[in-house]
Amino acid sequence: MSHAIEVAQGPKVYGYIAEFEEAEQLVAAARKTAEAGYKDFDAFSPFPIHGLPEAMRFKDARVPWIIFFCGVIGAIVGYGLQYYVTVFDYPMNVGGRPNHSWVQYIPITFECTVLFAALGAVVGMFGLNGLPRPYHPVFEAKNFARASEDRFFLVIEATDGKFDAEGTRRFLESLGPAEVNLVEAEEV
Amino acid sequence: MAETLPRPHEEEPLIEGNQTYSSLTETVAGVVQRQKDHPKSWFVAFVLGFGLVNVLLLSITYLVYMGIGIWGNNQPVAWSFDIINFVWWIGIGHAGTLISAILLLMRQEWRTSINRFAEAMTIFAVMCAGMYPLLHTGRPWVAYWLLPYPNILAMWPQPRSPLVWDVFAVSTYMTVSILFWYTGLVPDLATLRDRVKNRFAKILAGMGSLGWRGSAKHWMRYEQAYIILAGLSTPLVLSVHTIVSFDFAVSILPGWQATIFPPYFVAGAVYAGFAMVLTFMIPMRRWYRIEHLVTMNHIDWMAKIMLTTGLIVFYGYIVEVFYAWYSANPYEQFMMWNRWHGPYAPAYWLLILCNGVIPQVLWSKKYRRNLKLVFAVSLVVSLGMWLERFIIIPVSLHRDFLPSSWGMYYPTVWDFAMFFGTIGFFVMMMFLFVRFIPMISIFEVRELWSRIRPRHADVKEVEA
Numbered sequence: 147m148s149h150a151i152e153v154a155q156g157p158k159v160y161g162y163i164a165e166f167e168e169a170e171q172l173v174a175a176a177r178k179t180a181e182a183g184y185k186d187f188d189a190f191s192p193f194p195i196h197g198l199p200e201a202m203r204f205k206d207a208r209v210p211w212i213i214f215f216c217g218v219i220g221a222i223v224g225y226g227l228q229y230y231v232t233v234f235d236y237p238m239n240v241g242g243r244p245n246h247s248w249v250q251y252i253p254i255t256f257e258c259t260v261l262f263a264a265l266g267a268v269v270g271m272f273g274l275n276g277l278p279r280p281y282h283p284v285f286e287a288k289n290f291a292r293a294s295e296d297r298f299f300l301v302i303e304a305t306d307g308k309f310d311a312e313g314t315r316r317f318l319e320s321l322g323p324a325e326v327n328l329v330e331a332e333e334v
Numbered sequence: 335m336a337e338t339l340p341r342p343h344e345e346e347p348l349i350e351g352n353q354t355y356s357s358l359t360e361t362v363a364g365v366v367q368r369q370k371d372h373p374k375s376w377f378v379a380f381v382l383g384f385g386l387v388n389v390l391l392l393s394i395t396y397l398v399y400m401g402i403g404i405w406g407n408n409q410p411v412a413w414s415f416d417i418i419n420f421v422w423w424i425g426i427g428h429a430g431t432l433i434s435a436i437l438l439l440m441r442q443e444w445r446t447s448i449n450r451f452a453e454a455m456t457i458f459a460v461m462c463a464g465m466y467p468l469l470h471t472g473r474p475w476v477a478y479w480l481l482p483y484p485n486i487l488a489m490w491p492q493p494r495s496p497l498v499w500d501v502f503a504v505s506t507y508m509t510v511s512i513l514f515w516y517t518g519l520v521p522d523l524a525t526l527r528d529r530v531k532n533r534f535a536k537i538l539a540g541m542g543s544l545g546w547r548g549s550a551k552h553w554m555r556y557e558q559a560y561i562i563l564a565g566l567s568t569p570l571v572l573s574v575h576t577i578v579s580f581d582f583a584v585s586i587l588p589g590w591q592a593t594i595f596p597p598y599f600v601a602g603a604v605y606a607g608f609a610m611v612l613t614f615m616i617p618m619r620r621w622y623r624i625e626h627l628v629t630m631n632h633i634d635w636m637a638k639i640m641l642t643t644g645l646i647v648f649y650g651y652i653v654e655v656f657y658a659w660y661s662a663n664p665y666e667q668f669m670m671w672n673r674w675h676g677p678y679a680p681a682y683w684l685l686i687l688c689n690g691v692i693p694q695v696l697w698s699k700k701y702r703r704n705l706k707l708v709f710a711v712s713l714v715v716s717l718g719m720w721l722e723r724f725i726i727i728p729v730s731l732h733r734d735f736l737p738s739s740w741g742m743y744y745p746t747v748w749d750f751a752m753f754f755g756t757i758g759f760f761v762m763m764m765f766l767f768v769r770f771i772p773m774i775s776i777f778e779v780r781e782l783w784s785r786i787r788p789r790h791a792d793v794k795e796v797e798a
Contacts, residue, residue, distance in 0.1 A: 169784055176550070189550035192355060192525070193781035199554040206551070209558040213566075224502075227482060228493040236490045243494065253499040253577055260570045261506040264563055268513045271559035275552040278544035285547065291528040293548050294521070296355035296780075 220262025386758020429607020
């Protein structure tokens with residue numbers, strides 16, 4: 147149903163994309179975009195750029211917390227496993243040591259802490275990033291293959307309250323990009 | 335932050351030549367993209383490795399068929415090549431984690447050119463190491479008994495034993511090494527996905543890259559996770575070799591029961607690992623023309639780390655002699671006398687020569703920059719570190735407290751077949767790795783380049 151309406155109105159818009167040649171230009175552009183009051187925008191670069199998230203006023207400290215809690219769970223699981231085994235399920239007198247010989251539990255507790263925390267880091271990071279996601283509308287943008295090589299992109303998404311096709315386009319052009327292009331939304 | 339750090343290597347940059355992001359990408363990704371363009375040496379090394387893998391498979395087959403009686407170890411020397419090689423391989427793997435995690439935390443930017451390679455080495459070395467305890471059980475098909483799980487035997491592993499700690503340490507180390515390596519690889523697989531023409535390769539790289547698109551928000555979380563992974567790996571790598579050394583140090587055998595073992599083993603691991611990185615990196619940088627990324631400075635610094643850890647190891651040898659004398663324990667003293675004058679004395683003196691004497695040439699800057707010499711020294715160190723474990727394990731076991739239980743140990747052809755077989759497996763995996771996976775972390779090289787590149791007028795200033 148909605149398909150017919152889209153055809154009538156032309157392609158659905160995901161946003162506008164501006165292409166830059168230098169990382170510094172992208173940081174400056176991201177700062178101005180945030181200052182202009184845009185919220186739904188994203189920058190793309192072939193390597194992490196320090197200062198870019200700050201310029202975009204983007205904050206997210208969830209990954210370190212996920213890692214921390216996974217580590218705590220790992221420590222509890224590791225220690226609890228050994229406690230359960232040696233005290234309840236399979237107590238065994240080894241050289242007269244107490245069943246709950248906590249000093250000897252430390253290595254396995256430590257290894258489990260690291261294992262859980264590392265799994266939490268990787269799964270949590272990719273999970274919050276919404277990956278794996280093999281398709282995304284920006285992949286269709288012109289030149290976007292070079293975002294993994296030597297080009298820097300800024301996308302303002304159509305979902306933003308301030309977005310209006312002509313105004314946003316002109317705003318992006320004022321940032322001094324090499325090019326500004328339309329990104330079509332994915333057809334559902 | 336990084337800009338304020340002193341750069342003693344300013345005159346000799348970490349990335350040489352007039353580069354662009356594209357040219358750096360092309361250098362590294364091109365190795366994977368141009369499959370027909372590999373040097374003949376690749377083929378020779380691969381065939382050599384593959385041949386030895388067949389020897390490994392034969393030896394495993396015969397081992398499983400006959401049992402571990404085909405090896406030379408028996409009472410009183412119950413541990414030998416199986417444990418020597420396990421410790422040797424695990425140690426080699428440790429340089430990878432050191433380079434990727436510890437040098438990252440210390441902001442040693444030169445690690446960027448070698449960390450991917452060293453991490454791959456870690457994974458393959460731990461694979462080689464893992465084979466030995468599994469096969470030494472004699473029944474590798476029930477190796478899962480090592481893991482704690484509720485079972486109808488109503489038995490559990492004994493968590494008071496260092497051997498069970500080993501199971502946890504090595505399996506955690508393997509898992510975390512793979513996670514760390516793969517996380518670092520994702521953005522580079524995205525680069526490959528965007529560059530390769532071959533459809534099959536594109537789909538593979540696309541799946542591996544998980545749809546990575548280089549979003550700034552993603553990069554931020556990525557860096558948070560990556561740096562914390564490095565922070566987790568650093569104590570992990572120390573714990574792994576500490577626990578490996580506990581396998582010995584917790585026993586009462588002279589030559590094993592020594593409190594110096596954990597630091598001495600960790601230093602030895604890094605020593606052997608850097609030797610192995612140099613052994614592979616020196617030919618590889620030439621064959622794949624990446625000398626501008628893995629510069630003479632890199633070789634120089636790796637040689638320096640090798641020299642430093644070698645001195646720590648040598649200090650360990652001296653402390654062992656001191657212990658023997660200072661303990662006033664006749665068994666400890668005999669153990670040292672036996673190392674010096676016993677039937678395996680040539681191995682001990684060869685060890686001192688390989689690990690203590692020859693690496694001292696690396697004090698000279700001129701020699702550290704002589705590739706052939708550094709290559710030769712790193713081979714000597716690998717041999718020396720193998721001999722160290724030989725001295726610790728069979729030589730301590732063959733003459734213990736009671737002379738009536740003394741005996742001799744001789745390795746059999748199957749011991750050697752399996753040892754060279756794992757070396758072949760390692761070589762084969764490394765050469766497959768350089769052919770199909772970017773051997774240098776491309777995005778980290780780009781990131782480094784964005785900070786160290788010369789600022790010419792042609793760099794466009796931000797407008798307005």
